[in-house]
Amino acid sequence: MSAERLGLTEVAERLGVHYMTAYRYVRTGRLAAERDGTQWVVLASELDHFDLGDLGATVSSERSVDRVSRLAERLLDGDENGAWTIAQEYLAGGASPTQLYQGLFTPAMHVIGERWQRGEVGVADEHRASVVMSRLVGRSGPLFRSRGTRNGTIVVGAPAGEMHGLATSFAADILRARRFDVVDLGANVPTDSFVTCVLGTNRLIGVVISVVTQESRKGAAELIRALRRAKVSVPLFLGGAGVDDVSAHEMGADHWAPDVSAVASKLDD
Numbered sequence: 001m002s003a004e005r006l007g008l009t010e011v012a013e014r015l016g017v018h019y020m021t022a023y024r025y026v027r028t029g030r031l032a033a034e035r036d037g038t039q040w041v042v043l044a045s046e047l048d049h050f051d052l053g054d055l056g057a058t059v060s061s062e063r064s065v066d067r068v069s070r071l072a073e074r075l076l077d078g079d080e081n082g083a084w085t086i087a088q089e090y091l092a093g094g095a096s097p098t099q100l101y102q103g104l105f106t107p108a109m110h111v112i113g114e115r116w117q118r119g120e121v122g123v124a125d126e127h128r129a130s131v132v133m134s135r136l137v138g139r140s141g142p143l144f145r146s147r148g149t150r151n152g153t154i155v156v157g158a159p160a161g162e163m164h165g166l167a168t169s170f171a172a173d174i175l176r177a178r179r180f181d182v183v184d185l186g187a188n189v190p191t192d193s194f195v196t197c198v199l200g201t202n203r204l205i206g207v208v209i210s211v212v213t214q215e216s217r218k219g220a221a222e223l224i225r226a227l228r229r230a231k232v233s234v235p236l237f238l239g240g241a242g243v244d245d246v247s248a249h250e251m252g253a254d255h256w257a258p259d260v261s262a263v264a265s266k267l268d269d
């Protein structure tokens with residue numbers, strides 16, 4: 001049996017499916033995988049007998065993988081307009097703004113992380129790519145505007161020590177599209193300030209905490225304790241690559257969610 005270990009980008013390439021489809025196979029247990037830090041790792045031998053079934057037919061394979069790689073290249077080159085053109089192509093092909101974030105922007109950032117981990121790109125390249133991505137998020141913001149009665153306000157942020165802030169911007173827009181008002185505090189929010197903001201928010205219906213690295217679990221658990229001490233009674237959601245269902249509940253969250261759309265659906269119930 002082969003002991004070759006594959007990242008999700010390689011799994012997607014070998015199966016000929018979109019990155020997010022491979023991710024879904026893993027998160028739903030269709031494909032056995034284990035975590036290595038925040039990355040999912042799959043043994044190559046698992047693919048030998050993997051049956052794509054109906055799910056595999058639902059995605060346009062090569063083109064999606066290619067688009068993710070092309071976007072990653074544009075981001076690393078600091079080419080905002082080139083990157084935006086790829087985003088527009090994707091939207092023109094029928095993708096929703098939420099799919100733009102979850103099916104294109106997120107996997108492109110993951111590809112950059114994998115390349116950084118392999119030593120193929122440097123820290124400055126990664127920073128540059130993140131800056132271009134923030135600009136794409138700025139350009140995409142108007143696409144997520146929604147009309148009609150608001151469903152209440154959600155505070156979104158990352159705990160003290162968690163420097164990854166793009167996920168909270170993505171989450172904020174995805175929730176806005178579902179008619180929630182959002183206060184996005186971004187990355188590395190000091191615990192006391194987070195709590196003060198939550199207590200001062202009108203029509204508050206939930207708090208969404210993003211944990212990208214496992215190292216930030218301590219800060220997130222401390223934040224949840226502080227929110228409980230302050231008698232915050234709305235549901236507290238934890239999510240992101242640094243937590244799973246079990247750890248999120250151990251850390252005191254009311255809910256763990258695999259993605260932000262699931263948070264919106266839960267709050268819509």
Ligand code: B12
Nearest residue numbers: 037109113163164165166167210213238239240241257259
């Ligand atoms: C850009 C980047 C940075 C930038 C961030 C800039 C910024 N403005 O945000 C900077 C340079 C600051 C950075 C720093 C570091 N980074 Co970094 N970084 C990345 C990179 C390449 C992209 C992150 C990103 O924006 N992803 C896009 C977002 C949208 O995707 P996401 O975080 O997975 O979020 C999705 C879901 O998880 C979900 N989600 C997220 N939050 C929530 C919350 C809820 C409630 C729900 C429901 C869902 C949800 O929604 C998103 C889907 O759209 C990742 C690679 C990766 N795999 O993500 C590495 C990565 C996260 N970084 C990593 C590392 C190691 C670091 C550093 C420790 C490096 C160092 N030695 O200093 C520091 C850590 C700093 C800290 N204490 O937090 C590792 C983490 C490994 C680990 N063991 O945890 C990664 C995975 C890279 C790698 N392959 O090794 N990084």
